[in-house]
Amino acid sequence: MKKLVLMLSTLVALTACTKKQAPAPEPEPATPGSLVLYYSQAGSTEKVAQLIAAKTGADIEKFDVATAYDGDFNATIARCQEEMKNGTVPELAPLTKDVAKYDTIYLGYPIWFGTYAPPVAALLKGVDLKGKVIVPFCTFGSGGIEASVANLKAALPESTILDGYGVRAARVDKAEAEVGCFLVCSGIVPGEKVSLPDFSESKPVSKADIAIFNAACGDYQMPLGIPVLVGSRALGDATEYVFTVKNKGQKDKEASTKIYVTAPNDKNVKPEFTKVVR
Numbered sequence: 511m512k513k514l515v516l517m518l519s520t521l522v523a524l525t526a527c528t529k530k531q532a533p534a535p536e537p538e539p540a541t542p543g544s545l546v547l548y549y550s551q552a553g554s555t556e557k558v559a560q561l562i563a564a565k566t567g568a569d570i571e572k573f574d575v576a577t578a579y580d581g582d583f584n585a586t587i588a589r590c591q592e593e594m595k596n597g598t599v600p601e602l603a604p605l606t607k608d609v610a611k612y613d614t615i616y617l618g619y620p621i622w623f624g625t626y627a628p629p630v631a632a633l634l635k636g637v638d639l640k641g642k643v644i645v646p647f648c649t650f651g652s653g654g655i656e657a658s659v660a661n662l663k664a665a666l667p668e669s670t671i672l673d674g675y676g677v678r679a680a681r682v683d684k685a686e687a688e689v690g691c692f693l694v695c696s697g698i699v700p701g702e703k704v705s706l707p708d709f710s711e712s713k714p715v716s717k718a719d720i721a722i723f724n725a726a727c728g729d730y731q732m733p734l735g736i737p738v739l740v741g742s743r744a745l746g747d748a749t750e751y752v753f754t755v756k757n758k759g760q761k762d763k764e765a766s767t768k769i770y771v772t773a774p775n776d777k778n779v780k781p782e783f784t785k786v787v788r
């Protein structure tokens with residue numbers, strides 16, 4: 511009898527041990543699915559986010575930081591400057607969606623201080639985006655997509671970051687058509703890819719070029735500089751120009767930027783600048 515009790519208790523102990531050592535269940539693999547994850551303070555990025563979700567069928571979630579930035583422009587600037595001075599990143603407010611379940615993230619943000627707004631820094635700190643395909647999109651006053659995408663690539667070396675889509679807030683009404691082209695050209699949605707011609711070689715600006723530049727940039731709230739060189743290419747119903755512009759950079763040092771302008775063939779339609787690349 512004693513022997514039987516001993517055998518049984520050994521068996522129970524072994525089973526318990528086996529149970530303890532059983533491998534933890536594998537985490538569920540990310541199913542092929544996409545999520546539009548965006549921050550927007552004043553609503554422009556939100557418009558683009560909704561277009562992307564509608565055109566791709568992706569789920570959508572707006573994220574924020576735990577203590578939201580004040581809607582007031584000056585208060586937001588002051589808080590950002592304080593955070594930059596102290597090197598702090600705000601805390602992310604909890605998300606409702608489980609980001610781990612998605613393999614593609616359309617990441618949307620406004621450009622603040624030349625790059626992605628700090629809530630994105632909070633997201634990168636609080637959420638694991640390793641191994642995912644990131645499709646950045648942004649809105650801006652004048653530009654910043656290139657720098658923000660470069661900064662995303664540096665911050666997420668183990669993710670695949672596409673080049674992304676950006677639009678000035680002032681022309682967000684053009685985003686619907688542009689987002690459609692962007693999604694097709696990036697191979698995300700099916701459709702006929704349009705390949706654009708190269709810009710012509712840059713040459714000194716003529717009076718006519720300066721008139722186009724002024725018509726496109728003249729009413730921007732800040733001086734954008736003096737155009738000195740220009741290249742162009744035909745886009746079918748419009749001509750796109752890339753102006754090399756001399757202006758004052760940081761600490762009044764002479765700087766050079768590129769300003770992209772689209773001038774419709776219909777002379778009754780005003781040319782507009784689409785982005786500044788600093």
Ligand SMILES: Cc1cc2nc3c(=O)[nH]c(=O)nc-3n(C[C@H](O)[C@H](O)[C@H](O)COP(=O)(O)O)c2cc1C
Binds near residue numbers: 549553556620651652
């Ligand atoms: C604090 C702050 C900083 C900004 N910095 C820039 C900037 O460096 N470059 C730029 O082109 N636009 C800048 N903007 C303009 C925003 O990028 C632009 O208004 C954007 O469309 C806002 O997006 P939202 O409406 O989704 O919030 C800034 C706006 C704010 C509030």
